[in-house]
Amino acid sequence: MIPYVNLVDKTPDKGIKSFLETPRYSTGYSALFNTIGFTTEAHMFKPFKDRVLGTYHFIVTLAAYINSNHEELGKIRENAKKESIVQKYFPIKWESDTTKFSSIYFKGFESLYKTSKITAKDRLYYDRNKPYTKQIKYFNRCRTVLSVKKPYAYIIPQGWEKAIERMLLNGIVMEKLTNDTMMRAEMYYIDAYETRKYPYEGHYLHYKVATRTEIQDIRFYKGDYLIKLNQDKNRYIVETLEPAASDSYFAWNLFDPILQQKEWFSSYVFEEKAEEILVSNPLLRKKFESKLATDLQFSNDSREQLRYIYKESDYYEKSHNRYPVARIMNMAK
Secondary structure, X not given: OOOOOOEOOOOHHHOEEOOOOOOOOHHHHHHOOOOOOOOOOOOXXXXXXXXXXXXXXXXXXXXXXXXXXXXXXXXXXXXXXXXXXXXXXXXEEEEEOOOOOEEEEEEEEEEEEEEOOOOOOEEEEEEEEEEEEEEEEEEOOEEEEEEEEOOOEEEEOOOOHHHHHHHHHOOOOOEEOOOOEEEEEEEEEEXXXXXXXXXXXXXXXXXXXXXXXXXXXXXXXXXXXXXXXOOOOHHHHHHHHOOOOXXXXXXXXXOHHHHOOOOOOOHHHHHHHHHHHHHHXXXXXXXXXXXXXXXXXXXXXXXXXXXXXXXXXXXXXXXXXXXXXXXXXOOOO
C-alpha cells in the first residue's frame, strides 16, 4: 500500500503530495469528531479479484490492530476531545506544504510521450514493459493558511432550518433563546467569493470566500439557537459555521439567500435624493468624483453612478451579504 497518488507534477516519479481531506470527504468528516478515518482505493489496472481481496485484507488488518490497541486509541481520542473543548484557535483552511517532504518507495512504470493520433500533440503513456521501484518524494504535510479565534457562542436565527437540522443530526448541543433580546455580536459580511461554473455533488460550490467583520447590536428572537463552544465537537461547529472555511455551510449554499440584493431604487426618483446625499457627505462626494475621473466605464454609466451613491448611503439594505450566523464573544447584552 502507498498513500493516494496525488501528483506534484505530471508523473509520480516527480513526487506525490498528501491529499487534503476536507470535511466533504468521509475521512475529513470523521476528523471533525476526533476520529481516525481511512479510505482505501484499489488501482484500476488490477484485476477485480485482486482489488476485492486487497480491500478485504486491509479491513481485517485494521480490525486486528484496533482490537489490540483499543485502550491506547481510546485514550488518544479522549485527550483529543478534551483538547477540542479548550482550544482557542481553529484552522479552517490549509494548503500543501512543499517545503517539507519524506521519501517513500514507489512501484511504477516508466513514463514516456508519443504523438497522439487524435490531437497530433504529445501524449503521456506508461510503458508497462518497463516497471521500476524507486524512492520518490512524498510531501506529507499541510500548513494552515487561515485560522479563527472561536467565539463564546454562535447564534443561528431559527429561520435557517437546513443549518439547524444538520447541527441536530450531528449531535451538536444547542439552546433555544427564551426571550427576544438585543445582543452585541460580530457579524460577517461576504465581500468576495467565487462559485463553480458547473455543479459539484448537486451544488454550485462557493470558494475563495473573503469576509469582513462588523460589531453590531443585533435583535435575536425567542426560539433562535445558541451554540456554545464548550463541546468536544467544537471543530465541527467552527468548520461549518465559519463562512470562509473550506466546507462551510455557506460554501455549500445553505445561506445563498443573503447574496441577493432585494431592495433597489428607481433612477427618476433617486436622482434628487442622490444630490442631497452628495451635498451632505463631502467625503462620499470626493470619492465619487475621483471614481468619475479615473474610471471611464463608470463615468459613461449613469445607472452605475446612482447605484454607487445608493450603496454608500443609509438607504442600502444592511442585510445584503450579511452572513446571518452571529459570533457572540461574551454574553453581555
